[in-house]
Amino acid sequence: MKKICIFYVLSILLGQICGNENSTCSTEMFDGDFNAYMACRTQFAHQSNWFPSPIAGLFSYLIWNGYDGFWENGCVLEPMVNFIAYANNTRYINVVKASQRELYSLLEAYGPYPSFDDMGWYGLSYSRIYEVIGEQEFLQSAIDIFNWAWKTGWDHTYRCGGGFWFDNNFANKETITNTEFLQLAAKLYRLTKNNDFLVKMDQIYHYILRNKLINETTYLINDGATSKCKPNQSYGPTYLPGTMIGSLVEMYKISKNKSHIDLANKLANAAILNSTNITGIFTEYCDPHCNRDEILFKGIFVRNLRYLMDELDNTDQRNHYQDWLDFNVKAIIQFNMCDKDPISNCNITFQDGPPYFNVTGPVFSPDWNGPFTYGAPEPQTAAFDLFVASIKPGTTCKGIFCSYDPSYPPPQTLTCGSHPCPSNEECCEYSPYTSYTCCTPDQKCNKQGICV
Ligand SMILES: *[C@@H]1O[C@H](CO)[C@@H](O)[C@H](O)[C@H]1NC(C)=O
Ligand SMILES: *[C@@H]1O[C@H](CO)[C@@H](O)[C@H](O)[C@H]1NC(C)=O
Ligand SMILES: *[C@@H]1O[C@H](CO)[C@@H](O)[C@H](O)[C@H]1NC(C)=O
Ligand SMILES: *[C@@H]1O[C@H](CO)[C@@H](O)[C@H](O)[C@H]1NC(C)=O
Ligand SMILES: *[C@@H]1O[C@H](CO)[C@@H](O)[C@H](O)[C@H]1NC(C)=O
Ligand SMILES: *[C@@H]1O[C@H](CO)[C@@H](O)[C@H](O)[C@H]1NC(C)=O
Numbered sequence: 306m307k308k309i310c311i312f313y314v315l316s317i318l319l320g321q322i323c324g325n326e327n328s329t330c331s332t333e334m335f336d337g338d339f340n341a342y343m344a345c346r347t348q349f350a351h352q353s354n355w356f357p358s359p360i361a362g363l364f365s366y367l368i369w370n371g372y373d374g375f376w377e378n379g380c381v382l383e384p385m386v387n388f389i390a391y392a393n394n395t396r397y398i399n400v401v402k403a404s405q406r407e408l409y410s411l412l413e414a415y416g417p418y419p420s421f422d423d424m425g426w427y428g429l430s431y432s433r434i435y436e437v438i439g440e441q442e443f444l445q446s447a448i449d450i451f452n453w454a455w456k457t458g459w460d461h462t463y464r465c466g467g468g469f470w471f472d473n474n475f476a477n478k479e480t481i482t483n484t485e486f487l488q489l490a491a492k493l494y495r496l497t498k499n500n501d502f503l504v505k506m507d508q509i510y511h512y513i514l515r516n517k518l519i520n521e522t523t524y525l526i527n528d529g530a531t532s533k534c535k536p537n538q539s540y541g542p543t544y545l546p547g548t549m550i551g552s553l554v555e556m557y558k559i560s561k562n563k564s565h566i567d568l569a570n571k572l573a574n575a576a577i578l579n580s581t582n583i584t585g586i587f588t589e590y591c592d593p594h595c596n597r598d599e600i601l602f603k604g605i606f607v608r609n610l611r612y613l614m615d616e617l618d619n620t621d622q623r624n625h626y627q628d629w630l631d632f633n634v635k636a637i638i639q640f641n642m643c644d645k646d647p648i649s650n651c652n653i654t655f656q657d658g659p660p661y662f663n664v665t666g667p668v669f670s671p672d673w674n675g676p677f678t679y680g681a682p683e684p685q686t687a688a689f690d691l692f693v694a695s696i697k698p699g700t701t702c703k704g705i706f707c708s709y710d711p712s713y714p715p716p717q718t719l720t721c722g723s724h725p726c727p728s729n730e731e732c733c734e735y736s737p738y739t740s741y742t743c744c745t746p747d748q749k750c751n752k753q754g755i756c757v
């Protein structure tokens with residue numbers, strides 16, 4: 306039974322009187338699938354500890370407590386909806402649904418010009434949400450994001466074959482923007498059958514090939530191209546092979562051309578080999594000193610690896626990836642998890658004040674090799690992505706907790722006058738939109754209302 310919780314009006318300050326609800330997840334409800342059970346508990350802790358942010362009312366998009374920025378709040382939606390799809394449940398589906406925003410509202414977030422890759426994560430999550438849940442508004446926002454990026458972010462002079470710029474400084478072209486929008490173009494073509502997306506998909510792919518961003522010897526993906534249209538010989542971040550594998554899978558779904566799957570397999574095996582510690586554990590090139598963005602990359606890789614696994618006829622190849630995922634599941638539980646009683650011993654960190662729900666475990670830290678250091682939403686999401694990606698196909702959910710979806714306080718309309726930002730972060734109010742943001746500690750708010 307769902308326990309009754311009593312909320313005070315000032316619940317953010319006083320906390321919540323409520324029983325321990327970690328028993329809402331069990332292996333039985335997932336037919337014994339352990340990975341689904343771990344996904345369930347990891348998501349439960351993610352939502353209990355960091356959702357919603359106490360300063361949600363400041364933002365034009367849905368935010369968690371402690372993500373470093375706009376893109377991460379969009380990126381987490383994809384594993385949330387993948388869990389719904391892969392373990393046939395509707396846990397937290399209203400949180401997912403509440404994430405829908407129109408393009409205009411997302412653009413406000415950056416006061417007012419997000420980098421194209423940041424918007425791309427929303428495009429990918431929204432198109433996946435539409436695919437699984439089927440609400441038209443998500444598809445429309447994903448289309449609007451793609452069209453906005455194409456119009457304002459693609460190099461229409463076609464120097465070096467075009468390509469997306471990183472942001473509206475138009476200074477450099479990073480591979481990630483291009484792999485994200487390649488995947489989105491292919492997916493939008495599949496979902497809409499609008500030929501325009503197919504034409505643009507071909508152009509983005511052509512740009513990637515022409516600049517030799519996929520190394521044909523190592524099958525590693527280059528981080529960016531130089532102004533001479535050459536790869537800049539910088540490799541490492543696993544979200545590059547991740548999003549490129551996801552792109553090739555989408556291209557395969559359109560054409561049924563097996564060479565896309567063959568290439569995706571080469572990229573996957575190369576990335577796994579290049580990013581595996583001697584221990585056999587998946588390790589980001591920057592581990593254990595990754596910045597907060599980079600902490601999410603391993604999750605993005607395994608998420609896309611699963612999309613590839615779903616298209617493989619070759620069971621040996623699929624089993625090979627499944628074994629690798631299962632190995633990493635065991636590793637992070639053994640080396641990188643904290644689930645102590647009391648949970649206050651787990652060094653769980655918050656950015657915007659204490660949580661609305663009771664703090665709970667398990668929590669995971671950034672380096673999957675361990676040792677456990679601290680709990681925060683980014684490493685939690687990477688672990689969640691891993692558990693979700695490794696759920697066995699055909700897993701279903703049974704029982705009342707399959708639709709567990711606790712209510713949470715609606716965002717309040719805060720202003721800078723409400724002093725909502727942490728003491729070391731300046732509150733910044735910008736026009737022509739009426740919105741606000743907290744600057745990072747090293748930034749100040751300028752006259753235009755932009756943190757610089
Ligand atoms: C949840 O919070 C309430 C109020 O602070 C507390 O009484 C209760 O023991 C907590 N439950 C757990 C499991 O921590
Ligand atoms: C709930 O969490 C606590 C602490 O993590 C753990 O000791 C307990 O066994 C969990 N209960 C259930 C039913 O999973
Ligand atoms: C769960 O499975 C049933 C039967 O296969 C299907 O009708 C339903 O749409 C699925 N639900 C989710 C949330 O995937
Ligand atoms: C591919 O990688 C190899 C080994 O790092 C390197 O020598 C070669 O220059 C790269 N090729 C291109 C086109 O960048
Ligand atoms: C290569 O390009 C990427 C993306 O622009 C950049 O982040 C990276 O620092 C560059 N590396 C080198 C060695 O120039
Ligand atoms: C399949 O894709 C490969 C690589 O893009 C291409 O060379 C080949 O012509 C395609 N095959 C068909 C039948 O379209």
Ligand SMILES: *[C@@H]1O[C@H](CO)[C@@H](O)[C@H](O)[C@H]1NC(C)=O
Nearest residue numbers: 523525540541578579580581
């Ligand atoms: C990964 O690839 C890069 C570029 O080729 C290389 O410098 C690095 O040593 C490789 N790392 C591992 C662990 O294989």
Ligand SMILES: *[C@@H]1O[C@H](CO)[C@@H](O)[C@H](O)[C@H]1NC(C)=O
Nearest residue numbers: 582583584588592593674675
């Ligand atoms: C590999 O894992 C070991 C054991 O956890 C750790 O000491 C080492 O730093 C890791 N190496 C890399 C490259 O991450």
Ligand SMILES: *[C@@H]1O[C@H](CO)[C@@H](O)[C@H](O)[C@H]1NC(C)=O
Nearest residue numbers: 652653654677678679680681
């Ligand atoms: C607790 O987490 C913080 C990072 O938020 C870290 O700096 C600190 O070292 C951690 N403490 C322990 C005991 O690991």
